[in-house]
């Protein structure tokens with residue numbers, strides 16, 4: 629493969645995937661397509677923007693003709709599709725936006741790939757990056773495997789489930805070479821501060837309340853974002869055509885316990901007396917349709933592709949907090965909205 633096109637590369641996970649590929653595969657051209665919505669931030673990639681094998685193209689995947697034009701022009705051999713609306717709370721307020729990007733946008737990419745590859749699929753691959761949320765909610769025991777039936781509950785997870793079905797349908801109907809990864813909750817550097825961990829880091833720094841939905845006993849399985857990027861690299865290159873792979877950390881935390889661990893580490897790093905941050909914990913009204921528990925069985929990717937997480941949660945969380953403390957400008961730019969001027973400054977001279 630000579631050209632790999634990554635969608636959503638200016639977002640949280642996408643930026644780590646783009647960086648991984650640009651450095652690891654200097655002989656390949658890496659094209660990042662992103663619409664730069666509120667969640668897209670090119671500052672995430674400022675360290676690689678001048679690399680010879682990297683190119684950014686501002687484009688919206690809901691626009692079929694502009695996507696087709698880009699595919700015709702650059703003829704990518706591989707697609708790694710991360711562009712999405714990704715925040716459950718926003719999907720509750722505005723479901724249609726999630727249908728547009730997550731469903732229609734994905735189908736536009738599938739159509740464009742099918743068209744330029746013209747049924748000659750030798751050496752080609754469409755990797756769809758999805759979530760464990762498509763499987764619905766677990767009770768207090770059990771794990772999601774690749775065989776678990778889909779049972780999405782939020783507009784976000786319903787739109788991602790739909791996109792997964794379309795990707796599989798293009799494989800079954802047209803033979804398109806695809807792989808899908810379904811990953812658990814990510815955390816790490818560049819995480820947008822609307823999600824639980826970066827929101828709490830931001831609020832602790834600013835002495836603001838830490839909002840915990842409901843009783844805080846909801847459970848998520850957390851994975852360090854760079855471990856997810858490495859899993860994507862492995863599945864993209866070595867995964868079995870037509871297969872899906874669950875990716876997760878075997879690392880379950882109830883939200884309240886996670887936030888308490890975060891508070892403890894933040895107090896230590898900020899030299900504040902223990903208990904300062906935890907005093908900010910505030911229980912608030914629950915999220916509607918809140919899924920009780922997610923937990924991934926990652927045996928398949930572990931056994932078949934020899935992937936496992938490289939850091940423990942405590943280490944990953946410590947690295948994440950350190951990154952936010954060392955990059956207060958990034959956090960300030962994101963919360964003030966200034967990051968949206970970056971594209972203007974860098975790319976439209």
Ligand code: NAD
Pocket residue numbers: 635636637638639640641642661662663664665666667668669687688689690709710711712713714715729733757758759760788810811812813814815820
């Ligand atoms: P994010 O919200 O941080 O980034 C999404 C990116 O997509 C942004 O750069 C945004 O500008 C871009 N985008 C949105 N709409 C677009 C459109 N119409 N056209 C082109 N670009 C558009 O998301 P993330 O957390 O990095 O998630 C990336 C992918 O991974 C998503 O597909 C998500 O479903 C999946 N995923 C996320 C998690 C998680 O914990 N965050 C876990 C598993 C899977």
Ligand code: TYD
Pocket residue numbers: 716717813822823824825827839840841846847848883915
């Ligand atoms: P989030 O980071 O939004 O990811 P997801 O909904 O995709 O799992 O939320 C993680 C968990 O934290 C989820 O159970 C909802 C909860 N949560 C809060 O309790 N308070 C908050 O302010 C946020 C954003 C999330």
